[in-house]
Amino acid sequence: MSKNAVLVINCGSSSLKFSLIEPISGEVMVAGVAERLLSKHAFVKVAFKGSKETTPLIVPFDHQVAVNFIVEFLHENNLVECLSAVGHRLVHGGEEYSTPTLIDDVVKYSIEKLSKLAPLHNPVNLIGVNAAEHAFPDLPQVAVFDTAFHQSMPAKAYIYGLPYSLYEAHGIRRYGFHGTSHYFVSKQAADLLGKPFTKTSVITAHLGNGCSITAIDNGKSVDTSMGLTPLEGVIMGTRSGDLDPGIIFHLIEQLNYTPEQVSSLLNKESGLLGISQMSNDCRTIEEAIINDQDERANLTMDIFCYRIAKSIASYMASLSHFDGLVFTGGIGENSDLVRSRIVNSLHLLNIHLDDNKNTDIRFGKSGLISTESSQHCWVIPTNEEQVIAEQTYQLIVGDK
Template sequence: MSNKAVLVINCGSSSLKFSLIDPISGEVIVSGVGERLLSKQAFIKIAFQGNKENTPLAVPFDHQVAVNFIVEFLHQHNLVECLFAVGHRLVHGGEEYSTPTLIDDVVKYSIEKLAKLAPLHNPVNLIGVNAAEKAFSDLPQVAVFDTAFHQTMPAKAYIYGLPYNLYEEHGIRRYGFHGTSHYFVAKQAAKLLEKPFSQTSVITAHLGNGCSITAIDNGKSVDTSMGLTPLEGVVMGTRSGDLDPGIIFHLIEQLNYTPEQVSNLLNKDSGLLGISQMSNDCRTIEEAIINDQDERANLTMDIFCYRISKTIASYMASLSHFDGLVFTGGIGENSDLVRTRIANSLHLLNIRLDEAKNTDVRFGKSGLISTPNSQHCWVIPTNEEQVIAEQTYQLISGEK
């Protein structure tokens, strides 16, 4: 283990994930998550040297206390001495940030201003930054933005069909998310192809509770399915994805929904959950299809996979050439049923899966799952934490 480990922090509204990573070897030294923060059911799980500890906490446990708990753990195991910097996952960087950025007061102010574009994410991300600054006042803090990778999209991909002044004056445009994940798996695909990343063109499908598809042409994001917010795009766990904007006016004017109710409907009550009326968990829906032959569950899965397939096919218009398709994320990495249904809709793109390979690749495995005569199709587990650690180290050390 080097003495240049990076502590990676991903702060959510009621959770805080962290990993201590050697950015040179990629070794995960310690990792964990604090969950149900700000409640009496708060607990923290830590994995270290093959052991897992789950510590319940009887008192309300906020993000600062979570960071302090992590600091104490690092001191107990003599790991503080190896700390080099802290890397933070930040969701929305707007147009201002297209690269990893050293955090100072100006950057924090910008993150706060950008909260209007990501009200559920940027404020809590900033809580993690402030907590880490208090705990590690002598360490540099670096922001790695989810939106950064997509800043290479051309204007034709990110400008909406709205009056142009809304973009100029208010920044209303498509930004995209999951950028760190798409970047990581595309680079891994380039290695498997034995091609420079700058010459690699793939479509990456990050499928989890949140889903996004990205077209990457010669190493650059040129289109992606999420937009101004993570609500745009394909059907997701609880998000509706694309729909006729007129539905919103109908809900408000004819069905007396409030704007808040519409927001909750589209973000929290739709998608897999809303269609199936069963669950937002893809595994539950799959079990209902396999075990109960449930028609609604089957329809839900058809809609989910079709919208993804349709988006993937549309991105052929964005690419100079096509090297293959990558599945990642919790569903993309583990659901052979989802991968099969998506691939079956893409036979005109010559994407065909090897059934045995497709069934075998799950639970953290990676591999090529396509037939020999097919376009390449891989399952590649994402590792956003490793990217954040590497980019944080590179920024601070000046190494590439």
């Protein structure tokens, strides 16, 4: 039995995703998710050896209990001896972390300090780190940061039009997120092209409840749509994306919103949900368009797709050459309607879809969806867990 397996942990505020992956072969030995943590309805779903099981969690229903369940499951199935390390998804690494990093007390302190830049993400990511350290005290713990891939952006792409002192003193700049996803699918695109990654230039569109667009020039991220926080950029499931900053002052000064209410409005009540007044789920909006001919749903989809297309087109200014466009993420991989509406606005870039391929390549399928005369356009399912497992293993092997 292989002793190279990496336990990948992605800890959210009320969930904990995990996978046991053999990093060399890419085999997923176990996959699961603990959901509704911190509530009495908490449960764990596990896929193992072709079967899936759901188990309720006992009190106190927290992340440590979820990790304890994983540990017990691994022991019961004689999988602990396979483990070589634990790899953690960390959202914000600031400017300090551009590569996978062994976690120690200094790194944990840095992650905690960076929580001011990602208050919704870094603290809960640390919960997962601490829980895994307690469960596996003898294993290396490795942090793989969402922001790391974007550390290659030039200053002209990440500096805001604010007093430079705010960047120097407080690190207020654009960082970008979804880095492991953009890295994975752009490398896959290079393989499909038969080109070295360092000579491949693509635009990647990670579209899900959170959305980001990235320009990758010769294997390096040179611009991306998210900024200091994941709120900047295109319209998302519940996030507003880019807007006039004056709206914030208007909400506070004229409409008597508190800062907390503004934050909730922009992060949790806007985007697809806010415009449609229906749902943040793209599938629900699509059904309303197709089945009910709902005008607001149609407008919501038009706005969503137009903003994404506009962002993609703008990134031509960032590239030395253009090899193609990649769709990924839950919406990008599964919605032929969204892909069609986006690409219909990109005909001047010579991107045209083959309607049959676009309709067929969904639900885990991967491949080219463009016509023969078009610039390349692919659907490539993302695999952030595989990236974390590979990079974790490469780091610990290099350290031995």
